[in-house]
Amino acid sequence: MGTTTDDTPAPVPAERLQRFIARILQAVDLPPADAASVAELMTRADLIGADGHGVFRLPQYARRIRNKGINVRPNIRLVSEKAAMALVDGDNGMGHLVMRFAAETAMKKAKGAGVAWVGVRASNHAGPASLYASMPLAQDMIGLYLAVGNANHLPPWGGIDMLLSTNPLAVAVPTQDEPPIVLDMATTVAAYGKVKTKAQRGETMPEGWMIDRQGKPLTDPKRADEGFLVPIGGYKGYGLALIIGLLAGTLNGAAMARETVDFNKDEVTKTNTGQAVVAIDLAAFGPVDDFKRRVDDVARQMRGSARLPGVERIWLPGEQSHGKRQHRSKQGIPLPAPLRRQLDALATELKVEPLS
Amino acid sequence: MGTTTDDTPAPVPAERLQRFIARILQAVDLPPADAASVAELMTRADLIGADGHGVFRLPQYARRIRNKGINVRPNIRLVSEKAAMALVDGDNGMGHLVMRFAAETAMKKAKGAGVAWVGVRASNHAGPASLYASMPLAQDMIGLYLAVGNANHLPPWGGIDMLLSTNPLAVAVPTQDEPPIVLDMATTVAAYGKVKTKAQRGETMPEGWMIDRQGKPLTDPKRADEGFLVPIGGYKGYGLALIIGLLAGTLNGAAMARETVDFNKDEVTKTNTGQAVVAIDLAAFGPVDDFKRRVDDVARQMRGSARLPGVERIWLPGEQSHGKRQHRSKQGIPLPAPLRRQLDALATELKVEPLS
Numbered sequence: 001m002g003t004t005t006d007d008t009p010a011p012v013p014a015e016r017l018q019r020f021i022a023r024i025l026q027a028v029d030l031p032p033a034d035a036a037s038v039a040e041l042m043t044r045a046d047l048i049g050a051d052g053h054g055v056f057r058l059p060q061y062a063r064r065i066r067n068k069g070i071n072v073r074p075n076i077r078l079v080s081e082k083a084a085m086a087l088v089d090g091d092n093g094m095g096h097l098v099m100r101f102a103a104e105t106a107m108k109k110a111k112g113a114g115v116a117w118v119g120v121r122a123s124n125h126a127g128p129a130s131l132y133a134s135m136p137l138a139q140d141m142i143g144l145y146l147a148v149g150n151a152n153h154l155p156p157w158g159g160i161d162m163l164l165s166t167n168p169l170a171v172a173v174p175t176q177d178e179p180p181i182v183l184d185m186a187t188t189v190a191a192y193g194k195v196k197t198k199a200q201r202g203e204t205m206p207e208g209w210m211i212d213r214q215g216k217p218l219t220d221p222k223r224a225d226e227g228f229l230v231p232i233g234g235y236k237g238y239g240l241a242l243i244i245g246l247l248a249g250t251l252n253g254a255a256m257a258r259e260t261v262d263f264n265k266d267e268v269t270k271t272n273t274g275q276a277v278v279a280i281d282l283a284a285f286g287p288v289d290d291f292k293r294r295v296d297d298v299a300r301q302m303r304g305s306a307r308l309p310g311v312e313r314i315w316l317p318g319e320q321s322h323g324k325r326q327h328r329s330k331q332g333i334p335l336p337a338p339l340r341r342q343l344d345a346l347a348t349e350l351k352v353e354p355l356s
Numbered sequence: 357m358g359t360t361t362d363d364t365p366a367p368v369p370a371e372r373l374q375r376f377i378a379r380i381l382q383a384v385d386l387p388p389a390d391a392a393s394v395a396e397l398m399t400r401a402d403l404i405g406a407d408g409h410g411v412f413r414l415p416q417y418a419r420r421i422r423n424k425g426i427n428v429r430p431n432i433r434l435v436s437e438k439a440a441m442a443l444v445d446g447d448n449g450m451g452h453l454v455m456r457f458a459a460e461t462a463m464k465k466a467k468g469a470g471v472a473w474v475g476v477r478a479s480n481h482a483g484p485a486s487l488y489a490s491m492p493l494a495q496d497m498i499g500l501y502l503a504v505g506n507a508n509h510l511p512p513w514g515g516i517d518m519l520l521s522t523n524p525l526a527v528a529v530p531t532q533d534e535p536p537i538v539l540d541m542a543t544t545v546a547a548y549g550k551v552k553t554k555a556q557r558g559e560t561m562p563e564g565w566m567i568d569r570q571g572k573p574l575t576d577p578k579r580a581d582e583g584f585l586v587p588i589g590g591y592k593g594y595g596l597a598l599i600i601g602l603l604a605g606t607l608n609g610a611a612m613a614r615e616t617v618d619f620n621k622d623e624v625t626k627t628n629t630g631q632a633v634v635a636i637d638l639a640a641f642g643p644v645d646d647f648k649r650r651v652d653d654v655a656r657q658m659r660g661s662a663r664l665p666g667v668e669r670i671w672l673p674g675e676q677s678h679g680k681r682q683h684r685s686k687q688g689i690p691l692p693a694p695l696r697r698q699l700d701a702l703a704t705e706l707k708v709e710p711l712s
Contacts, residue, residue: 082470082640084440114438115473119641158670159661171599181602183595215664233588239539239673243527250650251641257657284438285475285607294606301613305515308571314514317595
């Protein structure tokens with residue numbers, strides 16, 4: 001496809017990006033099947049517009065793997081299981097592999113028991129929360145995903161010690177004709193990635209994203225290290241982040257609070273990341289099509305609401321990602337020039353065929 | 357105990373309040389065992405300081421029951437079940453009875469399957485969310501509770517049609533020596549009850565609680581009918597309210613969105629309230645005491661954080677309710693004079709022995 005200008009590379013077709021990611025991961029010694037599996041999930045992240053969670057993470061993953069911070073031959077295994085639950089030890093493997101296994105386990109068990117909850121420890125960063133919440137959709141199941149984030153940017157409400165991450169929550173609900181309803185949210189007003197983007201662009205943050213150590217609004221993203229993210233709804237978001245951390249971390253014997261390893265600053269220490277996925281089989285509750293039609297109806301009620309002045313459209317959770325996926329599947333995935341250069345340098349370093 | 361002044365009645369001992377509630381409920385024809393069961397849960401709400409969800413609701417419940425809006429001889433039954441789930445039809449009985457049955461069913465199933473999810477339809481208002489999330493604590497289980505609220509005060513993000521309720525979420529996590537961690541939150545910045553309290557007191561609301569139909573801050577609680585509650589984190593809180601509604605309402609065949617009956621304005625129509633409770637058996641995940649000790653440790657890390665200027669103490673979710681329960685168990689439950697008069701009038705009307 002070449003480049004449109006020096007600074008704006010042409011979008012990359014998804015299959016080409018996926019093959020590139022797989023080549024890089026194989027070059028750092030992931031087995032071919034695992035490399036392909038991770039590459040597929042990372043590309044899916046880029047397709048839905050989760051730009052901070054797809055190929056953007058590849059250089060970081062490659063460094064961590066080469067530093068032996070991730071185990072490329074993990075023995076991902078069940079530590080315990082019952083009819084409706086399992087606890088998975090990821091053996092410090094790539095988070096994508098651990099979570100795919102966990103989601104598949106949850107779906108298999110939910111098929112029998114109606115509902116299943118699978119917790120994970122010794123995992124790693126696995127990309128956007130919605131990936132794993134969405135896996136059960138294909139089997140007419142609702143999916144939930146909870147995770148302990150890999151860096152603490154949030155103090156308890158009223159505090160200034162950063163003891164919590166922006167612990168995300170995702171829920172995906174099947175529909176009939178509407179795009180699936182997929183909520184994917186951090187428990188802070190802004191995710192930390194958005195702060196980094198503002199800093200890169202030299203922009204100011206709106207009040208409400210961060211506060212400084214005096215509790216005053218912090219709007220200069222270059223000073224982000226001097227402050228903290230603000231949780232949604234104040235003490236409510238703090239409570240949510242804490243509870244998600246207990247459910248996805250502590251319950252599974254994974255890192256939480258002070259144990260959390262900042263994977264941006266430390267590329268060697270095992271993160272012992274905790275995650276959880278829940279699958280709810282619609283068929284256990286009643287006729288599947290009937291449920292899906294009623295969800296469609298609810299979605300249309302929301303979209304059809306009268307609007308505030310200046311609001312052009314009401315969105316359902318996941319609707320914009322769905323649109324992006326359709327667009328990018330056809331038009332390719334846009335990669336900013338600096339990322340493209342990073343990926344080229346990585347390819348050169350690892351002596352693999354570059355992206356372009 | 358008498359009254360301390362004409363306007364501030366003395367606090368009422370919990371057992372006395374509970375017996376009074378039971379008398380009223382029997383007088384409107386609830387069977388004695390059911391009346392006692394509901395009275396115990398309503399009193400528990402007052403003990404933990406959920407003042408808008410305990411005896412405060414008794415006159416409203418009594419009116420609805422006398423209007424045949426609630427079935428006093430419900431056949432609360434399982435519509436479907438699998439190893440880890442059940443769907444309960446509450447037959448339009450008192451929500452407390454339906455939810456107690458649902459929570460007990462969830463615990464029983466979780467004991468076998470590790471985790472269980474029980475959904476409910478044809479239920480009614482059941483008091484504070486934390487009551488049912490907390491029931492599994494006694495069996496060393498984590499509890500979750502989701503509900504569709506009984507009045508819509510929230511439009512979709514960007515909209516002005518009130519299609520959603522402040523759908524609450526509660527999660528309770530067992531501890532060793534610390535008070536249990538119990539998050540109980542509406543998905544709006546302020547619950548509607550807080551707006552009503554401000555109006556009663558003639559106070560102004562802070563900006564951020566409500567907006568008017570132009571999207572401007574609404575701070576006069578007497579104008580509450582002209583505006584809407586603001587969801588936590590903007591579109592995130594809208595997404596949460598929607599998802600909770602789908603999980604607790606639509607999945608169970610209960611009311612959601614336009615189907616929601618405003619139980620403050622309509623005291624006759626069946627509400628078809630939807631709720632869900634989840635129980636997670638700690639023993640399935642590992643040694644119970646070890647988990648509880650680690651939760652204690654996390655709680656102490658939060659409380660021990662350095663604090664923002666002016667902050668005296670960092671609270672854990674549920675810690676203040678826990679303190680209130682201890683205090684009110686000994687000192688009694690304070691009831692404002694207007695509520696006390698309402699309860700006296702109700703007793704006279706139903707010819708039962710009054711509270712004092």
